[in-house]
Amino acid sequence: MLAIIRQTVSNGASRNRPAFYASRSYSAAVKEMTVREALNSALDEEMSADPKVFLIGEEVGEYQGAYKISKGLLEKYGLERVRDTPITEAGFAGIGVGAAYYGLRPVVEFMTFNFSMQAIDHIINSAAKSNYMSAGQLSVPIVFRGPNGAAAGVGAQHSQCYASWYGSCPGLKVLVPYSSEDARGLLKAAIRDPDPVVFLENELLYGESFPVSEEALDSEFCLPIGKAKIEREGKDVTIIAFSKMVGYALKAADMLAKEAISVEVINLRSIRPLDRATINASVRKTNRLVTVEEGFPQNGVGAEICASVVEESFGFLDAPVERIAAADVPMPYAANLERMAVPQVEDMVRAAKRTCYRSV
Numbered sequence: 001m002l003a004i005i006r007q008t009v010s011n012g013a014s015r016n017r018p019a020f021y022a023s024r025s026y027s028a029a030v031k032e033m034t035v036r037e038a039l040n041s042a043l044d045e046e047m048s049a050d051p052k053v054f055l056i057g058e059e060v061g062e063y064q065g066a067y068k069i070s071k072g073l074l075e076k077y078g079l080e081r082v083r084d085t086p087i088t089e090a091g092f093a094g095i096g097v098g099a100a101y102y103g104l105r106p107v108v109e110f111m112t113f114n115f116s117m118q119a120i121d122h123i124i125n126s127a128a129k130s131n132y133m134s135a136g137q138l139s140v141p142i143v144f145r146g147p148n149g150a151a152a153g154v155g156a157q158h159s160q161c162y163a164s165w166y167g168s169c170p171g172l173k174v175l176v177p178y179s180s181e182d183a184r185g186l187l188k189a190a191i192r193d194p195d196p197v198v199f200l201e202n203e204l205l206y207g208e209s210f211p212v213s214e215e216a217l218d219s220e221f222c223l224p225i226g227k228a229k230i231e232r233e234g235k236d237v238t239i240i241a242f243s244k245m246v247g248y249a250l251k252a253a254d255m256l257a258k259e260a261i262s263v264e265v266i267n268l269r270s271i272r273p274l275d276r277a278t279i280n281a282s283v284r285k286t287n288r289l290v291t292v293e294e295g296f297p298q299n300g301v302g303a304e305i306c307a308s309v310v311e312e313s314f315g316f317l318d319a320p321v322e323r324i325a326a327a328d329v330p331m332p333y334a335a336n337l338e339r340m341a342v343p344q345v346e347d348m349v350r351a352a353k354r355t356c357y358r359s360v
Contacts (some may be wrong), residue, residue, distance in 0.1 A: 036206040038180035039069045042187040043107065045219050047077055050105060053191055054081040056092050057109030057146075066111045067147065067206050093119030093144070097126045100142040105191060110146035113162045113200060119144075127196040128171030143190045145199035148176075149243060149294045150342050152204065156330035159338075161295035163242065164304075166198040167271040173197045173225055174271040178246040180210040182269055185223030193225065200271075202244045226273035230282070234264035237288040237352045240279060240305055242268040245292045245343060252348035261356055271301055279305060280313045287318040288355040292343055297325035322351040 033041075047053045054077075059066050061074040061084040074082040085092040089110065096106035110116045116123065127140045149161040167174045173195055177183040183201070190197035215221060231246060232253055241249040246267045253263035264282050268275065283289050289309055291302030302323040309321060327341040353359070 031211055032209045033180040033184075033212045034207055034209050035177070035180050035183045035201070036067065036069060038184035038212070039187055039201070039206075040071055040073075042184045042191075043070065043073060044076070046105075046188055046191045047073065047081060049219070050191075051081075052103065053105045053107065054083065054099075055107045055109065056083040056085060056096055058085055058087060058092075058111050060084060060109050065109070067203065069109070069206070089115050089118035090122065093122040094126075096142055096144075097122050097140065100127070100140045100196075101130070101138065105141045105143075107143045107145060107191060110144065112158055112203075113146050113148040114158050114160055116144065116146070116162065123166070123172070123196070123198070124169055128169050130171075131195065132171055139194040140196045141191075141194050143187075143197045143199055145187070145190075146201060147203035147206075148200035149202055150326070150331060150338070153333060153335060153338065155333045159331035161200075161293065161326070162198075163200055163271045163293065164295050164300045166200075167274075167301060167304075168299075169272075171196065172272060174200065175225065176200045176242040176268060176271055178205070178243055178267050178269070180208075181212050181216045182223065182229075182267070184212070184216055185221055186225070186269065189222040189225050192222065197225075200243065205244055223269070226270045226275060228269055228275035228278040229267045230264065230278070231267045232263065232265040234262040234286060236262040236286055237290060237355050238264045238266060238279075238282040238286045239290045239292060239348060239352065240266045240268060240282075240302075241292040242271065242301070243294070245294060248343065248345050249292055249348055251345045252352065255345070255349050256352055259353075259358070261352060261358070263352060268301075274304065274308070276308045276312065280309060283309050283313050284316045287316055288352075289317070290322040290324065290348060290351045290355060292324045292348060294326050294342055297323060297328055300325050319355040319357065322355055324348060324351055 060070045061082045064071040096108040099106045130138045130140050150159040175186045177186050239249045249265045256263050291305050293301045306321045324343045324347050332338050
């Protein structure tokens with residue numbers, strides 16, 4: 001690690017970017033990519049382009065990542081830049097923050113974001129506050145990434161959504177990809193960003209394939225941080241979701257279309273900063289709002305969205321806002337109870353119908 005610091009500080013670490021896909025086993029003609037492949041390619045490209053970028057965490061090297069996100073990176077970049085650690089989240093998160101202070105660009109992987117609770121002091125009190133407390137003199141270019149939210153049958157201590165937890169903290173940027181293009185473009189943007197970024201993935205999306213545009217395959221491709229995406233345009237009701245729930249919202253929109261209800265689906269992509277302009281523009285068009293999240297309802301992301309709409313677009317609402325969230329209990333382990341505790345497509349359909357004053 002010290003060797004990297006000495007080298008990058010002395011040579012300035014040029015960011016000349018190679019034509020990444022020319023040397024890969026798949027070419028720019030690829031039209032589909034799994035979220036796992038998208039994250040892996042983003043890490044590979046950024047590590048290739050900038051020797052300041054390194055990956056640290058549990059099982060990221062020899063095991064190639066608990067979810068194989070770092071597959072092939074140890075072999076390509078070596079032990080100095082792909083660092084396996086003991087089960088010590090506070091330790092390796094602290095090392096990452098210190099390295100970022102020194103000018104490196106660490107990517108800190110948590111096996112699950114539930115384990116980031118062990119490192120929250122480094123994330124909140126060190127990484128997030130340092131730029132402000134140094135009057136802008138100190139940048140902390142670090143990414144904390146890993147799976148977030150409910151998986152399947154992993155119990156209460158491994159099933160929490162941390163979007164609103166970290167989204168409430170000034171100094172952090174909080175990103176929540178849904179598709180492969182989201183994952184690829186947002187992770188590259190996060191690594192290049194001068195500020196600390198919390199990057200919340202979803203374990204159940206890793207193996208899902210999504211279409212990827214030709215533009216997104218370019219090594220320079222990045223998505224803007226803080227900009228939501230309208231996944232589907234509609235005129236009757238707006239459904240706002242993030243991460244895995246975007247897919248559920250799109251399914252709900254298909255079902256509602258059969259009943260002549262036109263749904264606009266917004267993929268937030270970013271929790272902090274929150275794209276209030278896109279949110280309010282959509283509500284002013286449809287006059288109805290449904291928010292969806294896997295987090296707890298109290299003080300959640302949906303609550304913040306609803307507050308923004310009430311503050312800026314209250315006069316445009318034709319129905320009360322609807323919030324769909326996880327049940328306000330620790331996540332059950334039993335499969336039948338777990339399904340009842342997290343939002344389902346049917347919940348979104350019923351909520352959208354209520355806003356349109358249709359019988360449910």
